[in-house]
Amino acid sequence: MPLHRFANPGRFMRLADRLLPWTGGLAVLAIGIGLVLGLFVAPPDYQQGESVRIMYVHVPAAWMALFVYTCIAVASAVSLIWRHPLADLAAKASSPVGAAFTFLALVTGSLWGKPMWGTWWVWDARLTSVLVLFFLYLGHMALMTAFEDPARGRKAAAVLALVGFVNVPIIKFSVDWWNTLHQPSSVLRLDGPSIHPDMLWPLLAMAVGFKLYYVLLLLIRIKSELIEARLRALGRAAMTSAPAPAPVAQ
């Protein structure tokens, strides 16, 4: 076990312990504000009525689906090129979180689609590409643990993450490149948001809350991976230094 693996992770652990309570508190605060504003304070929409409130969960979840995947792709590139030990752990810790956000976006979108569009699902470019993103997350999670040698699994998953990254711009621009049932972007537009400020603020609060929640989960999951690695190393050290234990009767 090369020593540099623990040099940086040790610093990471101290930093994580300091950041954890702040990230957690701020995430709860932002999501709380976003939910109260979105569900109770924000006005109904002039066409969708109260159903518009699904947007306050759907849109931030969909943003997270893209954001987390982008983080995984960057971490995978860092891991493949610079072999940074924390990058692999960050990618491994991220994919279940990203998969959960993608699933949330798909389900809330479907719940909104039925009353508004008249259908739960349609195979348009936006919906299909997000479904592909969900499968990429699942594939990433599966590949991580598919090999006897964890290092090979991490490498294969990193390659998959980088290859799958082509899907991210496709999702983002699908509504502009092709005609789709899904509406184009309301917030990130060249001519400014086409969404009323009373509805934009709860949306942004939720988006910030979801991002902080992701950071919180990332810190916790990387920490537990590091502790696990240390335990394994300690176990191996104990095994080689101590005489071979006698077989234990079960």
Add this chain to the structure above:
Amino acid sequence: MMKRKHRRLVAVLVGLTALAGATALVLTAFQDNIMLFYSPSDLAEGPPQNARSFRLGGLVEEGSVRQMNGGPTVEFRITDLAESVPVTYTGILPDLFREGQGVVAEGVLNDAGVFEAREVLAKHDETYMPPEVAEALKAAGQWQGDEAEETAQ
């Protein structure tokens, strides 16, 4: 050591560029298949080949919606502000179906040039505002056909 990192960086960049290029070519080749619906103008150039059933999308023409003698059958025209196609549909329309609103209908074009829809979906636009604001905009004459600019592009 430096050299190996450098080589890996170049390999990743070249790989990603090649992949992006290949994807762009594939998507361009399948352009027509990725489109969810045809516009009335596409239809005017000639109905889609080897597809009996297809989707037609556009705006519900203002003043074109007629209920057939109180029954569940509705007649309207789908327009993209250049061409328009008559549509008939029997069934329940989605909540957002109204004149001037975007719709996507799936069905067949009959010999009389009428599109017989089996399913009508409402297309929502990207504008979100409270009802009072919409009223105020209409009252002030600032109302823009929110759907019109989108389909006209």
